[in-house]
Amino acid sequence: MGESRWSRIIVAGVITGAVLVAFNRGGGQERAEVPPVVPSRIEIPSLGIEAPLMKLGVKGGEIELPPYEKPDHAGWVKDSVVPGDPGPAVILGHVDTKTDPAVFYRLKEMREGQAIKVVRSDGKVAQYRVDSIEQVSKHDFPADKVYLEDGLRLITCGGKFDWDENEYDDNVIVYATLVKPADPKA
Numbered sequence: 636m637g638e639s640r641w642s643r644i645i646v647a648g649v650i651t652g653a654v655l656v657a658f659n660r661g662g663g664q665e666r667a668e669v670p671p672v673v674p675s676r677i678e679i680p681s682l683g684i685e686a687p688l689m690k691l692g693v694k695g696g697e698i699e700l701p702p703y704e705k706p707d708h709a710g711w712v713k714d715s716v717v718p719g720d721p722g723p724a725v726i727l728g729h730v731d732t733k734t735d736p737a738v739f740y741r742l743k744e745m746r747e748g749q750a751i752k753v754v755r756s757d758g759k760v761a762q763y764r765v766d767s768i769e770q771v772s773k774h775d776f777p778a779d780k781v782y783l784e785d786g787l788r789l790i791t792c793g794g795k796f797d798w799d800e801n802e803y804d805d806n807v808i809v810y811a812t813l814v815k816p817a818d819p820k821a
Contacts, residue, residue, distance in 0.1 A: 706737035709739065709789075
């Protein structure tokens with residue numbers, strides 16, 4: 636059920652993009668290309684995290700993951716909103732690698748009320764407040780809550796490691812609300 640909604644969101648985005656491209660053609664005026672705003676870094680002061688962000692796409696109905704070769708990087712799902720803008724923004728990071736902890740190793744330690752900052756390519760910083768943290772089975776992943784509701788979602792693996800499947804059984808999800816929209820740095 637969540638996959639069909641996610642597919643509809645992607646289709647709606649493609650249609651919206653096509654409409655915007657159509658409206659931008661033939662306007663008669665040359666417009667300077669403005670690079671799109673993307674999140675560039677996540678900061679979680681309570682956990683001592685300052686990590687670069689990379690763009691993650693969706694391929695074959697699955698969200699890409701940051702490469703294991705970059706355990707200190709997190710990834711922003713580029714089909715979600717840019718943090719600081721209204722809507723759901725999703726950032727993923729690994730909990731560990733085969734040999735070491737990764738960027739979101741301590742994510743399960745987050746507590747309600749703690750701050751998360753996302754620095755954007757336009758120099759603005761969006762600040763969020765943690766509302767809740769949950770650990771859920773990957774079989775019961777709350778796709779609607781993660782991908783459709785407003786706010787920032789941080790996701791990593793958690794729970795017991797299944798050696799037969801070579802993955803963790805659960806996801807740790809942090810839900811956060813925007814408290815300070817992306818304003819220029821002071």
